[in-house]
Amino acid sequence: MLRHAWVIARKDLLLEFRSRTAFVSATVFAALVLTVFEFGRDPTAVATSDLAPSILWVTFTFAGMLALNRAFQLELENQALDALLVAPISRTSLYWAKLVANCIFVGVVEAIALPLFVLFFDVPVGGILLPLIGVIALATVGFIAVGTLFSAMVSRTRFAELMLPVLLLPFLVPPLIGAVQVTAQLLAGRPLSEGEGWLRLLAAYDVAFLTLATLLFPTTVNE
Amino acid sequence: MLSADNLRHTFGAVRALDGISFSLPGGRTLALFGPNGAGKTTLLKVLAGLIKPEVGHAEVTGGRRAVGWIGHQSSLYGHLTVRENLLFWAQLYDLPAARARARVTELLGRLGMTDRADQPVRVLSRGLMQRVTIARALVHDPEVLLLDEPFTGLDLAAAGEFRRLLGELAGQGRIVVLATHNVDEGVELATDIAFQVRGRFVHFAPRAARNAGEIGEAYRRAVGNGEGGGGG
Numbered sequence: 001m002l003r004h005a006w007v008i009a010r011k012d013l014l015l016e017f018r019s020r021t022a023f024v025s026a027t028v029f030a031a032l033v034l035t036v037f038e039f040g041r042d043p044t045a046v047a048t049s050d051l052a053p054s055i056l057w058v059t060f061t062f063a064g065m066l067a068l069n070r071a072f073q074l075e076l077e078n079q080a081l082d083a084l085l086v087a088p089i090s091r092t093s094l095y096w097a098k099l100v101a102n103c104i105f106v107g108v109v110e111a112i113a114l115p116l117f118v119l120f121f122d123v124p125v126g127g128i129l130l131p132l133i134g135v136i137a138l139a140t141v142g143f144i145a146v147g148t149l150f151s152a153m154v155s156r157t158r159f160a161e162l163m164l165p166v167l168l169l170p171f172l173v174p175p176l177i178g179a180v181q182v183t184a185q186l187l188a189g190r191p192l193s194e195g196e197g198w199l200r201l202l203a204a205y206d207v208a209f210l211t212l213a214t215l216l217f218p219t220t221v222n223e
Numbered sequence: 224m225l226s227a228d229n230l231r232h233t234f235g236a237v238r239a240l241d242g243i244s245f246s247l248p249g250g251r252t253l254a255l256f257g258p259n260g261a262g263k264t265t266l267l268k269v270l271a272g273l274i275k276p277e278v279g280h281a282e283v284t285g286g287r288r289a290v291g292w293i294g295h296q297s298s299l300y301g302h303l304t305v306r307e308n309l310l311f312w313a314q315l316y317d318l319p320a321a322r323a324r325a326r327v328t329e330l331l332g333r334l335g336m337t338d339r340a341d342q343p344v345r346v347l348s349r350g351l352m353q354r355v356t357i358a359r360a361l362v363h364d365p366e367v368l369l370l371d372e373p374f375t376g377l378d379l380a381a382a383g384e385f386r387r388l389l390g391e392l393a394g395q396g397r398i399v400v401l402a403t404h405n406v407d408e409g410v411e412l413a414t415d416i417a418f419q420v421r422g423r424f425v426h427f428a429p430r431a432a433r434n435a436g437e438i439g440e441a442y443r444r445a446v447g448n449g450e451g452g453g454g455g
Contacts, residue, residue, distance in 0.1 A: 078297045085273055
């Protein structure tokens with residue numbers, strides 16, 4: 001199963017590397033969101049430290065949705081999905097393939113957006129970079145786990161790109177609150193251990209939704 | 224062995240499959256004719272395991288690994304080269320790397336695509352893309368071929384070569400099911416003929432010695448008997 005998943009994930013990443021369509025869109029989108037927030041806010045009204053964590057996660061969430069939208073569109077362009085479903089691979093390996101490819105793709109976009117965030121908002125991340133990356137990874141996995149499932153569900157609908165955020169955003173409220181809280185604590189110079197409760201929530205969310213999505217995915221891709 | 228037992232399936236009010244039963248042993252080639260919307264594609268999808276029928280069941284000896292599938296579209300990735308596409312599908316069928324490379328080279332040669340092997344699929348014409356689609360379906364050397372309008376876009380030479388290839392495969396004991404609305408296509412390959420109208424087989428019999436003209440006439444009579452399309 002894992003071998004098939006990696007073969008498909010590698011193919012997805014190669015396709016994205018060749019076309020760069022979603023990567024360019026997501027990166028430019030992230031840069032634009034950060035720019036709008038940087039110049040659209042009044043720094044004397046709200047302190048940067050209060051606003052920055054929310055801005056970071058809004059940017060990551062919406063840039064990530066561009067990746068999720070593309071995940072199954074790749075398979076629908078020439079009906080490759082049909083041949084994938086005929087092939088002797090488990091539906092679960094298809095889910096994990098998309099999950100891995102999406103995590104890598106969103107991770108790269110986040111790796112570009114994070115320095116831009118630091119640059120625009122002048123937040124000190126030198127001493128907290130590793131814990132911050134850990135929190136980003138923890139929240140991103142949960143977000144992608146649910147998003148990959150919903151992306152498959154809506155991919156054959158007429159308004160897939162509109163449907164995905166409408167369905168997905170309510171499910172992202174818990175990990176987003178957790179991620180914003182822990183990020184705020186880190187940016188305020190407080191130790192990671194203070195956010196232990198939120199970290200537990202993020203970890204539990206990851207485990208719960210990875211399990212649920214793995215179990216539910218096979219029924220979503222059948223015609 | 225390929226078998227279907229009392230397959231029934233609807234899309235809303237449209238009856239795509241209405242009690243289809245048949246079986247084919249190895250070495251048989253079924254030409255499945257029917258007007259647009261007769262349910263041919265639905266039948267192939269059920270046989271391939273893409274659609275679970277509401278009633279009945281279909282079985283392919285050897286399961287999904289034994290099936291080679293050609294649908295209405297290529298199932299190829301435009302930004303991968305011809306060779307990369309074929310190697311990708313070979314990997315999903317667990318072909319060892321060396322065997323996969325040899326198989327891909329063999330198929331590309333057979334289908335006249337050797338000089339296009341390193342071109343991205345997106346730059347190919349419809350006909351050339353169809354040749355790659357055929358190679359994709361054959362890359363794992365399947366026991367059962369389910370082909371939906373496989374001659375679409377092929378020029379005369381490529382269509383002739385594909386017919387020869389299908390003939391060889393049937394001679395090796397493979398099962399071929401070939402769906403088309405064009406009676407002239409594939410008749411000479413067929414050992415069995417079925418006419419599907421509104422989800423039902425109105426005719427299913429060995430081809431015997433009948434020529435294309437006789438089969439065409441029988442088909443026109445069957446389709447003209449107050450029946451038209453209806454399924455998917």
